[in-house]
Amino acid sequence: MMMSRHTTKTGGTRTVTATDEWADCLEAIAEHQDRKSFVHLFNHFAPQIKGYARSSGLTGMGEALADELVQETMTNLWRKAHLFDRSKASATTWVFTIARNLRVDLLRRQSKHHTTLSSDDLWLEPHTEGDGSDWVAQSNMERQIRLGIAQLPVDQRQVIGKVFLEDKSHQEAAEDLNLPLGTVKSRIRLALKKLRVGLEVDSHE
Amino acid sequence: MSNFHPDQTKLAEYVAGTLSYHETLLISVHLHYCKECQQAVQRLEALGGVLLDDLPGEPVGEDLLQATLASIQNDEPVHRARREEVGRYYRHPEVPAPLQKLVPRGFDALPWRKLLPHLQVCDIELSPQGPKISLHRIRPGGRIPRHTHRGSEYTVVLKGGFSDALGDYNPGDYLHRDADHEHEPVAAESEECICLTVTEDPLKMTSWKWRWMNPFLS
Ligand SMILES: [Zn+2]
Ligand SMILES: [Zn+2]
Secondary structure, three states: OOOOOEEEOOOOOEOOOOHHHHHHHHHHHHHHHHHHHHHHHHHHHHHHHHHHHOOHHHHHHOHHHHHHHHHHHHHHHHHHHHHHHOOOHHHHHHHHHHHHHHHHHHHHHHHOOOOOOOOOHHHOOOOOOOOOOOHHHHHHHHHHHHHHHHOOOHHHHHHHHHHHHHHOOOOHHHHOOOOHHHHHHHHHHHHHHHHOOOOOOOOOO | OOOOEEEEHHHHHHHOOOOHHHHHHHHHHHHHHHHHHHHHHOOOOOHHHHHHHHHOOOOOOOOHHHHHHHHHHOOOOOOOHHHHHHHOOOOOOOOHHHOOOOOOOOOOOOOOOEOOOOEEEEEEEEOOOOEEEEEEEEOOOOOOOOOOEOOEEEEEEOOOOOOOOEEEEEEOOEEEOOOOOOEEEEEEOOOOOEEEEEOOOOEEOOOOOOOOHOOOOO
């Protein structure tokens, strides 16, 4: 397992060449509850998840919540490793969705606002069996996104970071940046278009 | 196949987990029907992953690793079989997956309440504060009197279809109507129409015949 590292970090952009070493770890956990792989994953993702907890406002309620998010996310990776499917998402993407869901549930618990549905009901895994999306397409898409982000103008990059990793609605992001809501939305639209991650049809909303 | 989608900035907020509970539910239900938005969500999640990966990490104490290892000690990873069990929970194919817990015995078993001759309503998630999450059910060919909305109204069609001056809507279609938008929806003739609706404030009837109804539309 993990005979070679296939990822290299160069100046903030990472080039995925052949495999996803974190996906290998998840599969090793799913197949034989490999604790070594788990520690490997922990060492890589725990600091990122803690960084995410901080940027997304969890630490505003005390440092303990950030550690709780780290521990819960990592425990979930262990428990749900069987559900990971590398043809649908990279390990990094999967970790992001798990951390996001747990963050939402943590915040909701803190707010004591009772809701019937939990994050697992609201962010269901899409049933996109056999739609041609595969591992190669996935990693190509991720590479495109990484390259795209590096080329985004600073103002669009800033808005995208705020929207995804901070606990901010677009309205709040606009207030933060001292910009009209319309400007924030059009920067988001521009950035999504450049990164080619948005909706390809008109919304007609 | 849906023709009316949420704005993509909304999809981005959904993926980031920053939308309100009720808006998250609306998007989640729309996704149940819409392949394009599902694919956009997949791409947006990949973007989230890349951004997470680029975050400067925060130091994590060795004790947290030990605590986490202890918590998985006797915890076996979930097996694939468990996932199929989850699938069996969904007994009513007409009810989209995100609504199964709120409509566990199907649409017909809900305590519908008659609002107008052709229109029934049922609040499916009651919370003292915030917007109301309800289902509306219009009889085949039923016409809803002209009205505006005192606040925003979000709709996702679940069954059947309806039309108003702006278009024809089918299952999965996502609509957002502002307070100043006035419309007069008519259900398709072929079958009843059921919609998920989130209203920030009660509807306000503008057609003179129905204006007396306003105090009751809460
Ligand atoms: Zn859509
Ligand atoms: Zn209306």
